[in-house]
Amino acid sequence: MEFKCGYVTIIGNTNVGKSTLINRIVGEKVAIVSPKAQTSRDNTIGIYNDDNSQIIFIDTPGYHKTEHKLDEYMQENIDNAINGDVNVLIYVIDGKKPLVEQYEKLANKGDKRSKKILVINKIDETTFERLYPQLARLNEIAKVDEILPLSAFKGKNVDVLIDMIKKYLPTYDYEMRYYPVDQFTDKNVRFLSAEIIREKVLLLYNEEIPHGVAVQITQFDESEEVIKISADIYCEKDSHKMILIGKQGEAIKKLSTISRIAIEKMLDARVYLDLFIKVKPNWRVDNLILSEFGYSNKD
Ligand SMILES: Nc1nc2c(ncn2[C@@H]2O[C@H](COP(=O)(O)OP(=O)(O)OP(=O)(O)O)[C@@H](O)[C@H]2O)c(=O)[nH]1
Ligand SMILES: [Mg+2]
Known part of the structure; x- marks a missing residue:
């Protein structure tokens, strides 16, 4: 038996759909979602389970400029979530906005040892013609292990993301779960x-x-x-x-x-x-x- 278990942190600008993605993956509403900026304030764990894996996702607040002490707390949370023991770091960017610019703001974030997946979200609201030239450029410059366009909202390619993540998680020859299978978040x-x-x-x-x-x-x-x-x-x-x-x-x-x-x-x-x-x-x-x-x- 081959079992996969590990930690995945999701980071990105505010409003790109990080919380929508974690909810879609977990299949439960673990984090609130809104069309307004700076929705998430805390780190939230969302736990994905299947027969041969447990993946612990950490949703973080979005990057934004700090005006109040509350913003400092939010930005501190992101740092805590990328500097711990993270097997895979997911950079989420918005497929409706210029991709390269968004990637460049995230590049270099996180530990060198973490594998990195660049997720281009909201592809349900854009076209391949608009994405393609930017994807080609990203392919050249992005220092990430994978690039994946998806739609968290529609669930498109989310299964592909799970398989991608599994490749980079530690393998166990026994069932290794940090959390019981019926627990899907750390929040009460x-x-x-x-x-x-x-x-x-x-x-x-x-x-x-x-x-x-x-x-x-x-x-x-x-x-x-x-x-x-x-x-x-x-x-x-x-x-x-x-x-x-x-x-x-x-x-x-x-x-x-x-x-x-x-x-x-x-x-x-x-x-x-x-x-x-x-x-x-x-x-x-x-x-x-x-x-x-x-x-x-x-x-
Ligand atoms: N069309 C489309 N909209 C999406 C998708 N994913 C998220 N959204 C929308 O984008 C908005 C922001 O989503 P959130 O999940 O709250 O974004 P977030 O990155 O967690 O934002 P912060 O918590 O502020 O950092 C919401 O209105 C979502 O419905 C997607 O795949 N397609
Ligand atoms: Mg959020």
């Missing part, structure tokens, strides 16, 4: 619920607001058939609080409903969800509050 349902609420904030409000939002679960009571969840949604200004609540509470009602439905789907149970909007000015630059919100790499 409390964290995932908070993230789902943040995803819906990203969906419903303008960028300035979601970027300044943090979600804290204050109650997660599974003792009854209907799971009771309460969450505080922190924003930075009174004016943001007004927008989050909306006229006659319409906006928050909508947020609450779509968040509840998504959490119910994840938990496969009925949920009673209570949301509270709170203001914490400048929380994104305050180390103490960041750490209270879980955005800290120090113990």
